[in-house]
Amino acid sequence: MNALWERLHRLWEAGTPCGLATVVATFGSAPRRPGAIMICAPDGGVTGSISGGCVEGAVHDLAQQAVADGTAVLERYGVADSDAGAVGLTCGGTIEVLVERVDRRSFPELGVLLRHLRSATPVALATVVEADPSWPEAGPGNHLVCWGDGAAGSTGNPVLDAQTAAVARRLLTQNRSGTVRLGPAGADSAHGPRIFVDCLAPPPRMLIYGAGEFASALARQGALLGYRVTVCDARPVFTTSERFPDADEVVVSWPHRHLVAEAEERRIDSRTVVVSLTHDPKFDIPLLRAALEMDLAYVGAMGSRRSVAQRIAALRAAGLPAGRLARLSSPVGLDLGGADPAETAVSIAAEILLLRHGRHGPRLSETAGPLHREAAPARFSPSVASRG
Template identity: 40%
Template sequence: MREVMEALNEAFSDGRRVAMATVVRTQGSAPRAVGTSMLVTGEGSPIGSVSGGCIEASVIEQAATVLATGVPELLHFGISDDDGFSIGLTCGGSVDIFVQAFERATCPGFASLQKALVENLPCAMVTIFEVAPELLGRSGLVHQGSAITPLFAGAGFAWDVVQAADSAVQEAIASGRSTSVTLPAVTGSDERLSLLIDVFRPARRLVIFGAVDFSASLARLGAFLGFHVTVCDARAVFATPERLPSAHDVVVDQPARYLQKEIALGRLGPDAAICVLTHDAKFDVPVLDVALREGFAYIGAMGSRRTASDRRGRLLALGHTERSLARLRSPIGLDLSASTPEETAISIMAEVIAARHQASALPLAFTSDPIHKGLGERAALAPHPGGQPSSSPTCGVGQELQLPPLRNNQNENILT
């Protein structure tokens, strides 16, 4: 829902009814993730997308029916049975789309969701999309640590079903990933209760240490990708909002001290991305020491291979081990032969994204697995600590591709 929040709020403010189509279940190579939404106005105009374009026309048609009747619909799309290019997915996967009419009076949780987003509170909008007809489309906001019970008021579900649903919602909020879950509506029965758990969490933090030329481009790309971007540098002459207009926060402080304070205040979660661009031992070694001991999801440091080797020796002298240093991505970024600040930013953020999803970062043409995979499926593709893939990729005819050896962080940064 996040991608259509602004349009949904405008429709509510104008008193317009819209239909919202949301991806609630996927299998195989589905083009969009669970929780992705598209709005359809009464005039049939779409806002957003639920696929790569192959099923939108059918969804818009069904949305018009839902707006006319007020009855929600659960739509299923797989690869079409005839030629693969009629109404259906052409990518080989399948997707379920839940379409419901939306207006402020029938969505009491929307105002609470807006308030939670302003306050940066982790929560989930939970919607029933498969169960008895009278409960279809019922939704409510559930905060982290609060109970789902109000959503099921008067529904007559057994306590064990409510508990299972509550656990699923809290697990989804903790993971930060929207998902769906299907439970027996009544213990031992075939009737199913399916819930969309659309998770909203504070923006992931991207903390850039070093207000160098590359930082402005990295901040701009990070903000574009939805990160909350902070740039920190001890040198006030460089750390200015004018030089870093895309950063949400520009901080003048010693990098290691600032990072320690943010950790102590609980403002940096384990999913934070730490990028050290100072390539100066007196700044980057202390801050990397702190970051590595905390164990963030991504820790990268700019510099040539010579700089990276020297930095590695200094960190070993501080008590780090080869195992702990395996988390450090240095030289930072993927091997794109990047040279400009903009290209380097893409190289770094591509590696941040790959690390988050445990992806191989290989060209898709050199892989044969589904393009759109869940986290569990991606884990098998994650590079080994030594940098070698688990198996050699093969092309479609079974001939082994001759690729250059895969190494983590191949690129040579131009700064020393």
């Protein structure tokens, strides 16, 4: 996602107006989540996607019009019985898309947004998507960039700015994006401008311990899934950047020392994935003991049934409670039938996704109902339609 914002910023810096389309709400089996963007350059080039191809043509035309007249437009696309393939979503869902012109005058805060993205600082972009007579100065396309202790830009009204910033910061703590309607009484108002809050958190981390061929294949899968990938091993002869071109970081260190140091520096969080591929108890046991004591999204370890049993016994002997041990995925991955490094990496990535989304993994052709589960609303406000 950062690559798309970098592309937009390059056009912005060059003084080249372009069209920006953003998915601000979804209903049903929509192909992309809120926050998906598509950039339409003046030369006709398109970067990004908002629907996987269903409505991009119609949105491109709207973007060209927005660039020409400077007016932001909120459009809804869903299934049309007669021409679903033309300007509807054949998947059966509905999306709302905000289309706006982006240049230095219409979006002066873009530079501030990019500075936070580049420094991996959680930041929220709040954009007015629908006006309301209660605050007529808050027009569609007005932006407010919010982070922990600051903000830049404006919705058009200082009172609304304060309310929006408070909502944005609460959503940032939950790593959720969504639309909210804010009125004179605050959130959950029946009237007031509709605002889309896009929470742009740094990418989650995947920490791979063990510098072998399986680690190289898993690093590639992690990068494809949007993780910031670190490969760590205590053996310098195997732990080189040349062997792991898909990793963002290659570190020579004892695995458990590296993990504990990352935790102490607050560089990991509840989205972090840890996978041990070392096959060596002197590395595995202290690493897994430390990892299972932390609030992580996933902890997995490769090994045969025999080595897994020995590992569990050693962790019990080290005093790890049964509840913590139950969080260990070992043998690592789903039973997809593969055995080589590439196939094993796919099975591990599949298990991570399965647990992330709370699914059970049957073949889609053997199931019924919506393909995409609706995201749970943000806890603080039932008026927010959010994405995880």
